[in-house]
Amino acid sequence: MRRLIIFCLTFFSILTLAPASYAADVENGKIVFKRCAACHNADKPDNRIGPTLQGIIGRRAGTLQGYRYSPAMVNAGQNGLIWNRETLITYLHNPQGMVKGTRMASIRLNNDSDIDDLIAYLNSVLPVPDKK
Ligand code: HEC
Structure with missing residues (x-):
């Protein structure tokens, strides 16, 4: 019984400590990026099926030199779409x-x-490529 109590205490303290150690996690970000990697580079300026995401934060949508965007993406940029946390989430x-x-x-x-x-x-794989 005592061992069970100790087990439970240890288990729950791990559970409560875990969220405290959460901050934006670059390693997890790298794993999430695997879902983008078929079409996007992150650490190179070269475009693939999609434009490189190197330096995407703060970039106006549809403006990377040397990539042929859809008219929809170009329009979105001309209408003011800038990539940041809020716009990327949406x-x-x-x-x-x-x-x-x-x-x-x-x-x-x-x-x-x-x-x-x-x-x-x-953000961890900059430097930023040229912008238009
Ligand atoms: C199947 C291929 C594919 C996958 C997978 C993919 N994308 Fe894309 N992405 C594209 C294409 C193609 C474009 C260009 C869209 C256009 O011109 O309309 C694009 C455009 C973008 C843009 C706009 C870039 C700019 O310069 O304006 C962002 C941001 C973006 N993708 C983020 C992501 C993220 C983050 C992921 C992973 C979660 C991802 N994409 C997964 C194909 C893909």
Whole structure:
């Protein structure tokens, strides 16, 4: 019985300590990025099927030199869409819902803390390529 109590105490203290150690987690961000990696680079300026996400934070949508965006993404940028935490959360929850007609269709991320980790990862692999 005593061992059971000690077990329970240890178990619950681990549970309560775990969230305290949570902050944007670059390692998890790297794992989340695997869902993007088929189409995007993060640590190189080269574009793949999608534009590189290196330096994406603070970039105006649809403006990376040398990448052919859909008219929808170019318009979104001209209408003021800048990539930051809030706009990425909205976009990644439903790309077509935010930028109707974007060629990035099939991917959805619904967990905001995963998106925070992803942003931390993206910020960790700068330098930033040239912007238009
Ligand atoms: C199946 C391929 C594919 C996957 C997977 C994918 N994307 Fe994309 N992404 C694209 C394409 C293609 C575009 C260009 C869209 C356009 O021009 O309309 C794009 C555009 C973007 C843009 C806008 C970039 C800019 O310069 O304006 C962001 C931000 C983005 N993707 C983030 C992500 C993230 C984060 C993930 C992973 C969670 C992801 N994408 C997964 C294909 C993909």
